[in-house]
Amino acid sequence: GAVVSQHPSWVICKSGTSVKIECRSLDFQATTMFWYRQFPKQSLMLMATSNEGSKATYEQGVEKDKFLINHASLTLSTLTVTSAHPEDSSFYICSGRGGVGGYTFGSGTRLTVV
Amino acid sequence: GENVEQHPSTLSVQEGDSAVIKCTYSDSASNYFPWYKQELGKRPQLIIDIRSNVGEKKDQRIAVTLNKTAKHFSLHITETQPEDSAVYFCAASTFGGNTGKLIFGQGTTLQVKP
Numbered sequence: 337g338a339v340v341s342q343h344p345s346w347v348i349c350k351s352g353t354s355v356k357i358e359c360r361s362l363d364f365q366a367t368t369m370f371w372y373r374q375f376p377k378q379s380l381m382l383m384a385t386s387n388e389g390s391k392a393t394y395e396q397g398v399e400k401d402k403f404l405i406n407h408a409s410l411t412l413s414t415l416t417v418t419s420a421h422p423e424d425s426s427f428y429i430c431s432g433r434g435g436v437g438g439y440t441f442g443s444g445t446r447l448t449v450v
Numbered sequence: 451g452e453n454v455e456q457h458p459s460t461l462s463v464q465e466g467d468s469a470v471i472k473c474t475y476s477d478s479a480s481n482y483f484p485w486y487k488q489e490l491g492k493r494p495q496l497i498i499d500i501r502s503n504v505g506e507k508k509d510q511r512i513a514v515t516l517n518k519t520a521k522h523f524s525l526h527i528t529e530t531q532p533e534d535s536a537v538y539f540c541a542a543s544t545f546g547g548n549t550g551k552l553i554f555g556q557g558t559t560l561q562v563k564p
Contacts, residue, residue: 370552379539380494380554396451429493431552438484438545439552441493 338364340432342442349420349449357415357445359430364440365410366432371403374427374444386413410434420449452477454542456555464563469527471558473540476521482545483516483523484552487536494539498525501545530562 339362349355359369368387372380384400386392386407394400404416413432417424429444453476463469475483481502486494500507500514500523507514513526523542527534540555 368550379557382551382553385551427491433550438482438496438499439543443493444491446491 338362338432338440340366340430340440340442342430342445344445345443346446347448349447351421351449352419354416354418355420355447357417357428357430357447359413359415359432359442361411361432361434361440364432365434366413366440367410367434368432369405369407369413370431370433370439371405371413371415372429372431374429380429383415417447420447422449425449452480452542452551452553454540454553454555456540456558458558459556460559460561462561462563463530465530465532467530469525469530469534469560469562471525471538471540471560472522473524473542473555474520474522475542475553477542477544478521479544480521480542482543482550483514484541485512485514485525486539486541486554488539488557489536497538527560530560532562532564535560535562 341360371383374380383398384392384394386405388410392405407413425448430442431439456473484499487497488494498512511528516523538558541552543552
């Protein structure tokens with residue numbers, strides 16, 4: 337079945353540094369990738385939608401200059417959290433659409449900013 | 451934009467009883483309604499889904515009903531077991547639309563007491 341491989345699974349970084357999260361679609365072409373953020377005991381909040389080869393569309397309240405999304409190919413999308421701060425600590429998860437299974441989620445990345 | 455409301459936020463039942471979780475959505479163009487089970491720190495797992503051309507769908511102990519007119523859909527779990535304890539999310543999207551954004555409800559923490 338369709339698989340989205342997400343890396344890293346967890347990362348700890350210092351405040352002010354940048355972190356890149358990768359999502360690769362295996363066995364299918366993810367024409368669209370959705371990026372979510374989930375704080376403890378809360379729901380998955382959609383941050384942005386990216387289509388291969390075009391600029392990402394960000395949800396209201398999400399800073400596009402802080403959360404850089406690149407979807408340069410049908411199998412790779414990246415999210416870079418720039419100048420990370422402790423309040424950016426969260427669980428980030430991607431979801432690719434294009435496979436027969438509908439929406440295929442990555443395994444998530446636990447980001448801790450210290 | 452699309453908004454999905456989910457109730458209740460917590461639900462405690464005795465083993466063997468039934469559990470019902472309800473959701474409402476705002477976008478009448480929504481045509482795909484999946485339900486996910488999420489374990490702590492893991493990706494959401496699709497447990498059942500329904501499309502707008504169907505009113506009900508059942509898979510063993512799990513069933514989903516959809517009322518398009520009222521924009522309601524519900525998850526029914528019968529003969530609950532302790533291993534059903536988890537957080538459940540409903541979601542809605544316009545699958546096949548330009549973006550197909552998947553918007554989640556707030557989540558329900560289900561506890562099944564032995």
